Amino acid sequence: MRLLLVEDDQMIGETVLDVLRAEHYAVDWVKDGVSAEFAWRSQAYDLVLLDLGLPGRDGLQVLKNMRDVRQRAPVLIATARDAVEHRIAGLDAGADDYVLKPYDLGELLARVRALIRRAHGRPEPVYEHDGVVIHSATREVTVAGVPVTLSSREWAVLEPLIARPGAVLSRAQLEEKVFGWDDEVASNAVEVYVHGLRKKLGTGLIQNVRGVGYMVPRA
Ligand code: CA
Numbered sequence: 001m002r003l004l005l006v007e008d009d010q011m012i013g014e015t016v017l018d019v020l021r022a023e024h025y026a027v028d029w030v031k032d033g034v035s036a037e038f039a040w041r042s043q044a045y046d047l048v049l050l051d052l053g054l055p056g057r058d059g060l061q062v063l064k065n066m067r068d069v070r071q072r073a074p075v076l077i078a079t080a081r082d083a084v085e086h087r088i089a090g091l092d093a094g095a096d097d098y099v100l101k102p103y104d105l106g107e108l109l110a111r112v113r114a115l116i117r118r119a120h121g122r123p124e125p126v127y128e129h130d131g132v133v134i135h136s137a138t139r140e141v142t143v144a145g146v147p148v149t150l151s152s153r154e155w156a157v158l159e160p161l162i163a164r165p166g167a168v169l170s171r172a173q174l175e176e177k178v179f180g181w182d183d184e185v186a187s188n189a190v191e192v193y194v195h196g197l198r199k200k201l202g203t204g205l206i207q208n209v210r211g212v213g214y215m216v217p218r219a
Helices: 010-022 033-042 059-068 084-092 105-119 152-163 171-178 189-201
Strands: 002-006 026-030 047-051 075-080 097-101 126-129 132-135 140-143 146-148 207-209 213-215
Touching (some): 002 010, 010 026, 010 105, 026 033, 026 171, 033 047, 047 059, 059 084, 075 084, 097 105, 152 171, 152 189, 171 213
Parallel strands (some): 002 047
Antiparallel strands (some): 132 140
16 A cells, blocks of 8 residues: 655654554655645555645645545544644545644554545455455454464555455556555566465465456455
8 A cells, every 4th residue: 555644844754654664555755745746646645644734835735735636545634732723624625534743653553544444445354265364454364264474565465456356456556556666666576475475375366367467356
């Protein structure tokens, strides 16, 4: 899943970036409103974490511009604990949820997961196919009842596929979900992770659609 982090504070930004990357999200970080605007216009995101107080163009205006052109990516706004009126303005402008600063990082991650789940329309986030069970909220995976540990990149490849069973994602689409601007990407990276996933989860789960991409069957 690919996230846009909009945060002008260097220290807070670095902390959040580390936490999100540790949770296997591909993250692009921008530090002002104009760059945020450029980013969401040029790249599809699964979620935008938007600080409202930004230099240049404030977060509320960025959000309004997104919604004006029906850019529907889930937006999680970040506001100071005492700034109730900012939260109200943000929600009214089309934000999906808010988090309070200073962040509780556990809560931030839970809200990110919840919003992404909601955006994919999966109130029951358990995927099952042929003995493979995947809990996307907790990232627990079992095969025939036996827990399996996935690497962070393997999870990053698997997650967008199980978010839309039956839909085919091209290699380029998967790369977009797995790698941010700052990542070096080997040309066969996705194949390598798919190969690793098949070894752990069996060959029936991730299917190759020749010349098009990859998919997992509907549960
Ligand atoms: Ca700020």
